[in-house]
Amino acid sequence: MSTLRTRAAVLIADDRARPYAESRPIEVMELELHGPGPGELLVRVDAAGVCHSDLSVVDGNRPRPTPMVLGHEAAGEVLELGTGVTDVATGDRVVLVFVPRCGSCAACAGGTPALCPRAAAANTAGELLRGGRRFGQRTEGGLRGQPIHHHLGVSAFAEYAVVDRGSVVVVPDDLPPTTAALFGCALLTGAGAVLNTAAVRPGESVAVLGLGGVGLAAVLGAVVAGAHPIVAVDPVAHKRELALDLGATHAVDPTTEGGTVGQVRELVSGGVHYAFEAVGSAAVLGDAWSATARGGTTVAIGLPHPSQELHISAAQLVAEARTLVGSYLGGAVPERDLPRLVELWRAGRLPVERLHSSSLPLDDVNAAMDALADGGAVRQVLLPHG
Ligand SMILES: [Zn+2]
Ligand SMILES: [Zn+2]
Numbered sequence: 001m002s003t004l005r006t007r008a009a010v011l012i013a014d015d016r017a018r019p020y021a022e023s024r025p026i027e028v029m030e031l032e033l034h035g036p037g038p039g040e041l042l043v044r045v046d047a048a049g050v051c052h053s054d055l056s057v058v059d060g061n062r063p064r065p066t067p068m069v070l071g072h073e074a075a076g077e078v079l080e081l082g083t084g085v086t087d088v089a090t091g092d093r094v095v096l097v098f099v100p101r102c103g104s105c106a107a108c109a110g111g112t113p114a115l116c117p118r119a120a121a122a123n124t125a126g127e128l129l130r131g132g133r134r135f136g137q138r139t140e141g142g143l144r145g146q147p148i149h150h151h152l153g154v155s156a157f158a159e160y161a162v163v164d165r166g167s168v169v170v171v172p173d174d175l176p177p178t179t180a181a182l183f184g185c186a187l188l189t190g191a192g193a194v195l196n197t198a199a200v201r202p203g204e205s206v207a208v209l210g211l212g213g214v215g216l217a218a219v220l221g222a223v224v225a226g227a228h229p230i231v232a233v234d235p236v237a238h239k240r241e242l243a244l245d246l247g248a249t250h251a252v253d254p255t256t257e258g259g260t261v262g263q264v265r266e267l268v269s270g271g272v273h274y275a276f277e278a279v280g281s282a283a284v285l286g287d288a289w290s291a292t293a294r295g296g297t298t299v300a301i302g303l304p305h306p307s308q309e310l311h312i313s314a315a316q317l318v319a320e321a322r323t324l325v326g327s328y329l330g331g332a333v334p335e336r337d338l339p340r341l342v343e344l345w346r347a348g349r350l351p352v353e354r355l356h357s358s359s360l361p362l363d364d365v366n367a368a369m370d371a372l373a374d375g376g377a378v379r380q381v382l383l384p385h386g
Helices: 052-058 117-125 177-197 213-225 237-246 259-267 282-291 314-319 334-346 362-374
Strands: 003-011 026-034 040-049 073-081 093-096 160-164 168-171 206-209 230-233 250-252 272-277 292-300 323-326 356-361 379-383
Touching: 003 160, 003 362, 026 160, 026 362, 040 093, 040 177, 052 362, 073 160, 073 177, 093 177, 168 334, 177 213, 177 272, 177 334, 177 356, 177 379, 206 213, 206 259, 206 282, 213 230, 213 237, 230 237, 230 259, 237 250, 250 259, 259 282, 272 282, 282 292, 356 362, 362 379
Parallel strands: 206 230, 206 272, 230 250, 272 292, 292 323, 356 379
Antiparallel strands: 003 026, 040 073, 040 160, 040 379, 073 093, 093 168
């Protein structure tokens, strides 16, 4: 088992005020990285997307143990194999997946690996699937020798990552790393919610509330599914324009007259067949519910703070034969879905690279969190090796 040194972006505390470029909740520092152990891999991280779920750990909306090396949407190359890993080779290009797959539980065997209880326990503890952490402890900077945690089994805001075999899917060499990274979270989650969780059919109407990387990936999924019309909702004008460019038929600014619900219902009489919430707000999920037609389905993708609650009419749920469904990891089976999504990208039907808004060095991670929190950025990608 080897040990190497890696520069990594470590979240020190989740209670710092914005702007993060000044309060610096994340410190970039050199860490020791041990491994890979049995069933694990060492990956050189070539690109890592900055996703709202990273910001949610920084701002405390998604409570996780700190210190923690953030980053859960990434692509890279396999450099070293732990013992027992025989179906991946060094030199393989991989996309990292933020729910590791144990492969032997009922959820994994039943085609719902996003619900793997071993993965959930490891991710909540900030450990790898087989237990424990692979980072050496530090006493410099804001650290006082505490164990440094992994983020969702990935921790990709670093030059190198040790991950479980169940955290990677091998992808073709011709996929550029900045594009490949986005497949790991935005595409699996957003397009997956449309294609797997909702299973939207041609001609069915869709509204997507929130046009970050995941919401725009849901728009791409709706286009591929043949949905019509597709209503894209976001207060930021350039995100609405991008959604229209990607195939949305209408765009709605929720801050203008009628709000989301009034405007969506005006465009699609009676409401949409499927409304997707991709903000992480119970209030926006309530809007999605109200914009959904009788007999329709409201899909929750975003992750609000655990204290937020949604209040709906129980009678309406029954009498209007509605469905309210949560979608985690887009209901995906990553080994099955990633190759299909990559082939759609190759055919020009999933222009994933359009979601990539900028590339940044690891040292800009705090400013990247500010840009994401401000709502202007779609998908910023960190390049740990420059
Ligand atoms: Zn994500
Ligand atoms: Zn499992």
